[in-house]
Amino acid sequence: MNQIHVDLEKNSYIIHIDKGILPKFAEIAKNHLTLSKTAIVTNDVVGKLYGNILKESLNSAGIETIVIEIPDGEEYKSFAGAMMIYDALIENRINRQSVIIAMGGGVIGDLAGFVSATYMRGIPFIQIPTSLLAQVDSSVGGKTAINHPKAKNMIGAFHQPKFVFIDVDVLKTLPERELKAGLAEVIKHGIIMDAELFGYMEDNSAKILNLDSQCLEQIVARSCRDKANIVEQDEKESNIRAILNYGHTIGHGIEAVTDYNVYRHGEAVSIGMAVAGKLAVNLGILDEDIVERQNHLLKKYGLPTDFPDLDIDRVIEAIHLDKKSKSNGKSRFVLLKDIGEAIIYENVTDDQIRNAIMEMKG
Template identity: 50%
Template sequence: MTISNTSPEKRTSGNIVLVGMMGAGKTTVGRMLAKQLGKTFIDSDEEIQKRTGVKISHIFDVEGEEGFRQRESCVIQDLVKLDNIVLATGGGAVLKPDNRAALQANGIVIYLKSGVHDLWQRTRHDHNRPLLQTANPRARLQELFEQRDPIYSAVADHVIHTGKQSVQILIARLIKKISAQDQPRQAIHTMQTLNVGLAERSYQIHIGQNLIRRIDLLLKHIPHKRVAIVSNTTVAPLYLEGLSNTLAANGIQVQSIVLPDGEQYKNSESLNTIYDALLSNRCERNTPLIALGGGVIGDLTGYAAATYLRGVPFIQIPTTLLAQVDSSVGGKTGINHPLGKNMIGAFYQPQVVIADVATLNTLSDKELRAGIAEVIKYGLIRDLPFLEWLEQNIEKLLQRDPEALQYAIVRSCQNKAEVVGADERESGERALLNLGHTFGHAIENAMGYGVWLHGEAVAAGTIMAADLSRRLGWLTQQDVERTKKLFTRSGLPVQGPRLGTEKYMQLMGLDKKVVDGKIRFILLKALGQAVITDEVAIELLGQTLESCSV
């Protein structure tokens, strides 16, 4: 099923449209949301029943699904002309392109996303679901979810994971999302703040220009007037003195720790350098660590914070695009081992992330391109409209257009925050964020850490994943070429080094996603829809490695 590449302009209607699978809670949430916002609630299925005088199941019995879909389209086209309504749509309402266009043009579209297990628990005893009246309704539900999930994601302005939270908390999150509706053309001087929802470990991501000067964003997280800043030999000359002086002017004692720059220094020796400084200066459990730098500094500092005195607070101030859109968010910390990348570490969340877009002006072109690889990833795995935006705006990112950069960072962090909020410790959906990383980590390890930048290796690895997805019958050759074209326009490699299948298999066997001795691959069922699988024939893998290596 194809999804339109164009998003219609929205009219100012005050409408909120809820889409999602049967059992996602659209009607329950919609009624409460409408009551709280003073809007009128309408359920499209209920409206169809009012107009026909019969139940949905009867329409299916008499007219079939196609007959029902035609009636549904007529109702939706009428309802979207109204103003200030909360509209709960049927699960299949998004299947017709005309419906998608009408919903997008006439309201803020919210996808209430639930896992198949939760959906099954809510619907298994409901016999008024015509599409589930089959011999194996659980399998049918899984099939419908796989078909519709990428369509819901593509049509939605926001995705809300329902999870196990109460309806009241869900409504509060929803209202916050709606009130903070992101606009690509928002004034670039406005700081934007996102929330990573992890109960007592929740924290904010601040994104904007010159935030490194916003001492107010830091002071609330340094209550005991003492802090240790970890940076590297590249970033420290640019920002460490200014940050230290600002903190000192506010009565805060600063301990600076400057490490060598490069992936090859993300190791136990650098970690011990941090420990030595903290111990020598008698830093206490209430002394926060600030990571001032890129992904290596963030990972090292976070792991040091997780383990020093069994845990001290830490703050992320990422200064590379890759760190701002990926590694600073989500709490993955760690170091490399000679046998594998990021094999030693911990999940440990920061207190706050402060992403200063202005710091990207001092980033090398090579590092900027490496960060763009991680940005593209979000579009490929779960955000097709963002992928389309990137295809239209990639040159602006390469030219460091501040407005485009801030939009890309915000959109990337929104995606990352939603995934982390639903799966903090990578037991399921979060693994999808590793698209291209299984191949990419093997490349980094084989070539020597630092020879290929992480983003460069991920780019080549993503093309390998796309090629393998095509060989499994999921992507078309056109999809692969489209993906390759975007990476090429970004100045990123689209082929890996020729290591040989046996070497790649050996290195990928050390990957953290290996389960029961099987390598789990993150592949693409479609552009905008990633999947985890360990069912890959060695012959197909060999063909991909041969085709995508040089």
């Protein structure tokens, strides 16, 4: 069992990580906050697997609970998806003393978090991430959002959870493609700030891909600790937190151009990291052998590194629409200097982006 404290003064919270603990959720959560009435927000896939387990845990503790299921898919991380949840909250008289519980992957966490940030001008919420990507990244740090058709995560708020509850055993029902997509974010954390984690990923790939519980708990806890350290320094991404966007500038462009339904987020980020590595080499700030080591590890976990057959100009246009892009027609990129060391590089030109992409086309 691991407990990680995210120190954000009045917004501080605990990340509780263990295996086989979902049936004990209410017992554990009541040590951290008061629960009287809860609304579980999940999707129709996760709900069938774990909805009853969570609801029974809450009901057995005398906690009134409703379940709101939305269809699975990134396309529901939208105003329409949010409206479905708002309607159910109002119909069931959820109020400011109630707690929303987001149980699902990154889409559910972002969407339910956004709803909790805006419903009645903000009510508490808990994250129960069930995908690896959500466990190691999106459930920690308080970023909540929905997508706009032209850009990912464009409409949102910073709204910290009251508690993050992670049961690594739920990863055993995760489709293999989703598991690998989540591993991209673990590798990212190693690449940008934790060389020891990167080395652990290199040395334990077989165990991790075979869902060894001890290895999974190790990489989830290490990733959460790494991200918590950054969030504590920069809660609202005014400076150092931006390094967590490594691979995301290109990745979000790929997702936007393909309407969010071709690539998993982690797959797009993996390609984005490969392009960012080539860009750093071209700019003279990174050795080629480091990029080769990065890309070798991504491929080892079944992740893509070649840029797909997409219109490069459309991807660059999507990059300029991204909220992390600069307003002077140039772009801001997170780039590597070494394994475990990243920098924010200003004023990358479209031609430099285009050249790096062309070199990474399959």
